Amino acid sequence: MQNLNSKTLNREEYPVKILQFGEGNFLRAFVDWMINKANKEIDFNKGVVIVQPLENGLVPMLKEQDCLYHVKLEGVKDGNPITSTEVIDCVQDAINPYSEYEKYQQYFLSPDLELVVSNTTEAGISRVENEDIYAKPPKSFPGKVCQLLYQRYEHFNGAADKGVTFFCCELIEKNADALKEIVFELAEQNNLGEGFTSWLNENCHFCSTLVDRIVTGFPKDNIKEIQSELGYEDNLVVVGEYFHLWAIEAPQVVREKFPFDKAGLHVVWLDDMTQFRDKKVRILNGSHSAMTPVGLLSGHQTVMESFNDKLISDFIQNMVSEEVSPNIAGDPEALKQFADEILERFYNPYIKHYLKDISLNSTSKWITRDLPSVIDSLKRTGELPKRLTFSMAALLVFYKGEYNGLTFSVTDTPEYVEFIQNEWQSDKSTDAKVEAILSNQQVWGVDLKAVDGFVEKVTEYVNAILNDGIKTVLEKVA
Template sequence: MTRLSEVALAGLPNAVERPAYVRSAVTPGIVHLGIGAFHRAHMAAYVDSLLGADPSWGIIGASLRRPDTRDALAPQDFLYTLAVRDASGTRCRIIGSLLDVIDANADREGLLARMADPQTRIVSLTVTEKGYCHDPATGALDQNHPDIRHDLGDPANPVSAPGMLVEALARRKAAGIAPFTVMSCDNLPANGRTVRRILIALARLRDPALADWLEAGLACPSTMVDRIVPATTDADRAEISGLTGREDGWPIVTEPFTQWVIEDHFPLGRPALETVGAQLVEDVEPFELMKLRMLNGSHSSIAYLGYLAGYQHVSEAIADPGIARLIHGLMTEEVMATLPMPRADLEAYRDALLQRFANPALKHRTWQIAMDGTQKLPQRLLGTIADRLAEGLPVTRAALGVAGWMRYVTGIDEKGAPIDVRDPHAARLRSIADAAGRDATRLADGLFALEEVFGTELPQHKGFRETVTRHLDSLFAVGAAETVRKVAG
């Protein structure tokens, strides 16, 4: 079968959408760190839609850890297929906004030079929560993170995303070039303010004058991003090849729904994203909080409890009446009261989420969502819990999500088979779980002691500890499905 490429675009079936612009006329204006599936299904698709009107916003991607994406896409001129899938079928679109992918490990200098180039006006990121080298409980830079220690010792050869950003910004300062705008597209609370705080803290540790320059001129608009993007499978590749008639080294599968809310603060200019469906606003926080607590909090609860109950995919888990009632109740009875948005808007968002979760064509693995729980819990579930406890309100359903995580990180499922727990703190979690065995109180006590996850105040709340521990004891005793059924009512 012919490989996807510029030359091979001409012979695509009529049903396959392709770039509506002259790709050779596109020039790069954005560098994106962390060129994974989400970025290619989300931001790159938005940019692809506007390049016909303004070709100065092409994207140079960067792989920070592995060369997989570059190796897959370089032979096909960095084109790839975006397959949008729902119960009615799969629609394919070729995305051309990605012009190159730099492997940071093989060409770190090339990446830094591209970021320092005046042509680069925006550097965006999807490096996941752990890529910011920060304390999720406080949002502060983790100065003891091994990558940060490396970057302070050898700032010209950084390995962390914050280190690369600060080094590139230092080069721009030295050359008299204004700082590029840094735009996080990760699920962090107040992601713009968080990344700005991290970068200025790191800069101050290496050069106070650089930190002062950044404080005066660095723009980091906050964003809220939303689209479900499962990992691509071999079955996906086979289906997409059949629909396009082209071999694609790494196609992306996603849902029809997409949302992008952006704080409109770009001193060096920005693409006209509002013309292709993005929302440019003064304050992203209400949208961000809604998404983090309703979508992401529900997703994590479904992931841990669904995986333990034996469900491989989100759509299978939400088809379980108990899990469906639990998630509906979590959003309606516990999360909505913590959100500063009209009740009608929240109810409409809830109903849309439940419909998206149930999409049978989107094989979103519970195991995939369950990754990196220590980084995700604070913003997805613990914020809701802290706000409700401060008002003296119950946290029964949200606490079950936390208990589900605690049971999951024991690394042994309900049939005695191992769970592949992927987490930056996996070794510590394993040690705590091994010491506790199936004793719910010992396990909860050990995990509550992780200040980088729970902070210092939440674990002191007697009612919260008792609720989580009671749920955890039930998960050990009768399993996830029965525990969920009892809690959901």
């Protein structure tokens, strides 16, 4: 079997116009896949250079394969299974700015540079105390961006046409706004001048985006079989679902410059992300967060396993239709269609989307994704939504770490997990334990006792789960 590189596979060469901060599976199977599609379909003609945000990463492996790799997509479309595999050749180079700073600098000072894409994780867009923006390179991602833009501003004497557009893919609300805010703070702290900040405001675009595609990553369980199908020893294969969605908040000039939607890609351009994000977070992410503890307590390992359990699929479908969607602004039929498309993905027979992975940091996820629907439903109907409230009870039992002979590895802020599990191990009554846990505003970030009747109803469900079993309670609430 041949190694995958530019000698064994004839690749296209594209002018480097995009810097990508992040070399992980998601960006390579989502953004680079889209750029690749656009290059083939609409003569987009843009190459990518991947920048490794941290000192250690995948750059050596990417270079071994001349930045070539395959993306294998598997999913369900209109009820039918669908698969596709294609080689990604839009990535022209990959660099580690910590060991190749001068080369990195050459790329971000290139007159051809148009776009910077990032996924530096939720922690990436953050402040570093006493950030040195003159380091080679600065430590934080915003520090790198501030340095990049200031050097570019000086190098081109503030030329209006040398501004850069940013598409942020980090999973935080208004991700590009957060990046821009820190960049401007750094500019002010370092006295970079009003000319620079005016250039930023007038010639650079910071575009918040919302991304959606499940990417399971490197298929270690069946990599030999996949490599045999490909005919190459590709050690950077990325597997993901067929479904994809990229919502981008951008002005018209940006939409015209990067017309991904013209390549048949599911890219939605928006003036304001708020309503669209609310819909996606509440329906898709809210369903994941509500289903995960219920599925794990029921002995399931993946989303599809859980959804093949009729009790759980009914629970989620009814939760979305009765307790989530009615609280979201918009046309009810369009919302129903959106929800149907989202929930169809849960039946994907190809993707092993592990519940334990979704359970990471569930305390903050539930508050962000599910609590707004609880509050809105309570206001709308005068009653607590039973399924959403039950999902919190299941979450508390999951954080106990064991249930009905099952043991769980709980991954969250260590002090939160320690507090919750210490409460569970105390001599208090179950009622007192649940009240103590839900009353801890440090864990939840909000006062859950302020939600009328919520603590009492969650306590009732927790007792029922412990005494009668998850299945019995689920039969009553589904």
